[in-house]
Amino acid sequence: MTVLTIATKPYDDQKPGTSGLRKKVPEFQQPNYAENFIQSVFDSLEGFKGKTLVLGGDGRYYNREVIQKVLKIAAANGFGKIMVGQGGILSTPAASHLIRKYKAFGGLILSASHNPGGPKEDFGIKYNIGNGGPAPEKITEAIFARSKIIDRYLILDEGDIDIDAIGNKTLGDMIVEVIDPVADYAEMMETLFDFDALRALLQSGFTLRFDAMHAVTGPYAKEIFERRLGAPDGSVINFVPLTDFGGHHPDPNLVYAKGLYDLMMSADAPDFGAASDGDGDRNLIIGRGIFVTPSDSLAILAANAHLVPGYSSGLKGIARSMPTSGAADRVAEKLGIGMYETPTGWKFFGNLLDADMATICGEESSGTGSNHVREKDGLWAVLLWLNILAVRRESVRDIVVGHWKTYGRNYYSRHDYEEVDAAAANRLITELREKLANMPGTSFGDLTVTKADDFAYHDPVDHSVSKHQGIRIFFEGGSRLVFRLSGTGTSGATIRVYIERFEPDPARHGLDTQAALADLIRASHEIAPIEAYTGRDKPSVIT
Numbered sequence: 218m219t220v221l222t223i224a225t226k227p228y229d230d231q232k233p234g235t236s237g238l239r240k241k242v243p244e245f246q247q248p249n250y251a252e253n254f255i256q257s258v259f260d261s262l263e264g265f266k267g268k269t270l271v272l273g274g275d276g277r278y279y280n281r282e283v284i285q286k287v288l289k290i291a292a293a294n295g296f297g298k299i300m301v302g303q304g305g306i307l308s309t310p311a312a313s314h315l316i317r318k319y320k321a322f323g324g325l326i327l328s329a330s331h332n333p334g335g336p337k338e339d340f341g342i343k344y345n346i347g348n349g350g351p352a353p354e355k356i357t358e359a360i361f362a363r364s365k366i367i368d369r370y371l372i373l374d375e376g377d378i379d380i381d382a383i384g385n386k387t388l389g390d391m392i393v394e395v396i397d398p399v400a401d402y403a404e405m406m407e408t409l410f411d412f413d414a415l416r417a418l419l420q421s422g423f424t425l426r427f428d429a430m431h432a433v434t435g436p437y438a439k440e441i442f443e444r445r446l447g448a449p450d451g452s453v454i455n456f457v458p459l460t461d462f463g464g465h466h467p468d469p470n471l472v473y474a475k476g477l478y479d480l481m482m483s484a485d486a487p488d489f490g491a492a493s494d495g496d497g498d499r500n501l502i503i504g505r506g507i508f509v510t511p512s513d514s515l516a517i518l519a520a521n522a523h524l525v526p527g528y529s530s531g532l533k534g535i536a537r538s539m540p541t542s543g544a545a546d547r548v549a550e551k552l553g554i555g556m557y558e559t560p561t562g563w564k565f566f567g568n569l570l571d572a573d574m575a576t577i578c579g580e581e582s583s584g585t586g587s588n589h590v591r592e593k594d595g596l597w598a599v600l601l602w603l604n605i606l607a608v609r610r611e612s613v614r615d616i617v618v619g620h621w622k623t624y625g626r627n628y629y630s631r632h633d634y635e636e637v638d639a640a641a642a643n644r645l646i647t648e649l650r651e652k653l654a655n656m657p658g659t660s661f662g663d664l665t666v667t668k669a670d671d672f673a674y675h676d677p678v679d680h681s682v683s684k685h686q687g688i689r690i691f692f693e694g695g696s697r698l699v700f701r702l703s704g705t706g707t708s709g710a711t712i713r714v715y716i717e718r719f720e721p722d723p724a725r726h727g728l729d730t731q732a733a734l735a736d737l738i739r740a741s742h743e744i745a746p747i748e749a750y751t752g753r754d755k756p757s758v759i760t
């Protein structure tokens with residue numbers, strides 16, 4: 218076995234964002250770019266000699282090449298074993314589960330999630346720690362610091378390993394175990410949900426359409442919904458993972474999953490429609506004739522989780538990211554359990570889950586999950602919904618409308634301005650920040666500001682502080698605007714505007730969302746004149 222020490226020069230842009238390092242493929246293909254980052258990850262960790270690393274990705278373009286690089290660099294750095302998904306495939310929640318189940322030291326997940334894939338599109342690398350969750354900021358900052366001064370990486374002088382045949386192989390002193398990417402995950406789902414009740418539902422005429430968007434959940438969904446639960450063939454669509462996701466954005470929202478949405482709003486709609494994203498951690502839930510916002514979905518799942526075996530003893534607490542609506546807060550209040558508000562990024566839930574302070578977590582960006590893994594989990598959310606439907610035997614619409622009646626409705630929408638000029642976007646946020654102190658008491662139409670701040674998170678477990686996590690403007694009556702820059706885009710900047718109004722009166726629960734939020738949307742334009750800064754007069758995506 219020959220370990221080569223290759224001299225390299227640092228890149229200055231390897232700062233992990235909201236969820237790992239995401240860049241265009243051609244950037245990752247620059248000389249030593251991926252190698253530098255992988256070595257920087259290993260250089261920032263201690264105590265992994267002889268230990269196990271989990272490795273897999275969402276199958277996008279460049280996945281296979283980077284899998285081979287990781288295998289050889291990990292072997293040269295002294296890992297004892299790598300568990301890699303067959304074909305280099307692992308969904309993000311499945312990778313999280315494997316790290317936990319096999320007590321691995323950590324994992325590398327190759328994905329740019331919901332971003333498009335292909336030779337000119339996006340790629341990403343994310344490191345997860347031994348609890349199965351994304352590395353906390355302390356580690357991502359150390360990786361970035363290392364990447365700025367790295368001058369060598371270690372790599373084994375060996376040919377490529379066959380990652381398509383299941384079984385053990387050796388690479389230098391390291392074992393490479395190629396595993397079935399689906400089996401462990403599907404088995405865990407059977408421990409959380411009542412598969413007999415789900416089978417009875419899916420074979421009783423109840424109809425399901427799951428859109429895997431040509432991304433990683435295809436094989437998982439086929440196995441679980443059709444093979445194990447007996448849903449009719451064709452219930453899972455677009456199930457073959459493609460390196461370019463068929464040329465689409467594998468983002469399960471109303472824009473990129475429009476086909477599913479249109480079907481669910483049509484006369485031929487099945488009872489339940491769902492989709493997941495590139496790496497299988499996001500979910501989209503649509504009932505016949507009704508889209509369930511991710512914020513509402515979190516609240517409804519939390520309110521009903523006790524009906525499902527894995528959660529029958531109740532929840533310890535609920536956590537949501539700050540921009541997510543307050544719908545779940547009222548569920549936590551009614552249940553008399555803790556409610557935690559964290560910055561955007563699943564990594565912030567890890568400590569709360571490890572400390573058993575929260576059981577269910579969710580984000581407005583289509584992420585929901587629980588303490589079963591340390592990532593959000595798209596198929597888990599779909600199964601939880603289905604299990605609740607199997608017990609309650611009501612339609613999605615009846616469950617959602619009933620929930621609003623009990624708890625009130627949070628009208629909610631997010632307006633995204635994608636790929637705007639980064640300098641202009643940063644100027645907008647900086648100047649907005651400077652205006653905050655003078656905002657309370659000012660009015661925009663009938664809306665009066667009660668409080669305005671820049672969200673800072675004080676982690677109740679490790680007491681770390683994360684500042685500048687989004688500008689919040691609160692109005693009398695409980696409405697709210699949030700402005701922040703995305704940490705997952707790969708070109709220019711994306712400005713996100715989150716708009717929320719709480720409506721307690723059931724007589725006013727049937728309005729169109731954008732109409733119900735019209736005065737807040739107007740106020741947002743006055744507060745943050747995005748057009749003046751960026752030239753964009755309307756959002757590119759509204760969810």
Ligand code: G16
Nearest residue numbers: 235236330561562563582703704705
């Ligand atoms: C990632 C993070 C999520 C976050 C989302 C959007 O999701 O894991 O926690 O809510 O990005 O982040 P941003 O608003 O900064 O773009 P994913 O599915 O892309 O891994």
